[in-house]
Amino acid sequence: xxxxxxADRHRRYAGAFSERVRGTRDWTVPAPVAGWTARDVVRHLxxxxxxxxxxxxxxxxxxxxxxxxxxxxxxQHQVDAVQxxxxxxxxxxxxxxxxxxxxxxxxxxxxxxxxxxxxxxxWDLARATGQDDRxxxxxxxxxxxxxxxxxxxxRQSGQYGPKVAVPDDADVQAKMLGFIGRDPAWTPTxxxx
Numbered sequence: 023x024x025x026x027x028x029a030d031r032h033r034r035y036a037g038a039f040s041e042r043v044r045g046t047r048d049w050t051v052p053a054p055v056a057g058w059t060a061r062d063v064v065r066h067l068x069x070x071x072x073x074x075x076x077x078x079x080x081x082x083x084x085x086x087x088x089x090x091x092x093x094x095x096x097x098q099h100q101v102d103a104v105q106x107x108x109x110x111x112x113x114x115x116x117x118x119x120x121x122x123x124x125x126x127x128x129x130x131x132x133x134x135x136x137x138x139x140x141x142x143x144x145w146d147l148a149r150a151t152g153q154d155d156r157x158x159x160x161x162x163x164x165x166x167x168x169x170x171x172x173x174x175x176x177r178q179s180g181q182y183g184p185k186v187a188v189p190d191d192a193d194v195q196a197k198m199l200g201f202i203g204r205d206p207a208w209t210p211t212x213x214x215x
Contacts, residue, residue, distance in 0.1 A: 028133035029108035035141045035161075036101045039067075042147045042154075043097045053150040054208045056183075063147045065089040068100050071136050078118040079128055081107055108132060138165055142202060145195075150210050162198040169201060 026034075049061040058066075072083040086099030107113055108129060116128040123131070141161060148155035169176060176182050183203025188196045196206040 027108075028129040028137065029105070031133060031137050032105055032108050032140075035137055035144070035158075036104070039140050039144045039147065040097065040101055042144060042151065043094055045153050046093075046147065046151045048151070049093055051150050051210050053210075054146045054204050058146075060147055060150045061089060061093050063143050063150065064093045064097050067136075067140060067143060068096050071100070071104070071139075074120075074135065075107075075118070075132075078120045078131070079116060081116070081128065083107075104132065104136070141165070142198075145199060145204070149208060152210070157195050157198075159194050162194045166194065166198045166201055173201075 043064060046060055049059060051060050052058070053060055053063050055063070068086070068089055075081045075083060083100065083103045086103070087095040089096040113129050114127075117125050118128045118131040119125045120131075126134070138161075141157065142165070145155050145157055147153075177184070182201075186200040186203060186205045188200040188206060192200070192206070199206045
């Protein structure tokens with residue numbers, strides 16, 4: 023699927039996350055990120071990304087519902103807003119400027135930083151809420167291959183925890199999760215069925 027556009031990838035991977043959002047029955051269950059609940063997984067994605075866009079481009083996502091009041095509506099609002107940006111033909115000519123990454127075409131910045139984050143956090147929400155936590159192995163492999171050469175930089179950024187050791191014969195999803203600091207064997211202490 024290398025010829026997919028960022029709009030295609032967002033539709034696919036945000037759609038998979040949306041399924042887990044709609045399938046969540048208890049927003050207070052713990053998530054695999056220390057100190058987070060299922061609601062916090064959605065909060066993270068809804069809160070960091072609009073500020074990232076606004077700080078480096080002329081794109082301002084419209085404010086949506088509160089994650090505290092309605093995490094499903096808050097997430098759907100963001101999915102629709104981001105998809106509209108990616109589907110807009112004018113986006114092809116826009117750039118995002120950031121002191122850490124330089125100047126990058128806007129759609130590529132959304133793809134590299136946001137869509138991959140949505141993808142990885144799909145596991146967090148699914149695992150926290152007892153839903154299907156299988157991820158696309160091809161994207162797991164691509165992400166892992168892209169992150170391994172910049173391991174030290176990623177750790178210094180504070181965005182990833184210490185690596186979690188996984189067996190040498192672990193599948194690529196477990197290897198990617200271990201690399202970003204998740205324990206692939208993590209289970210919630212409780213969740214509603």
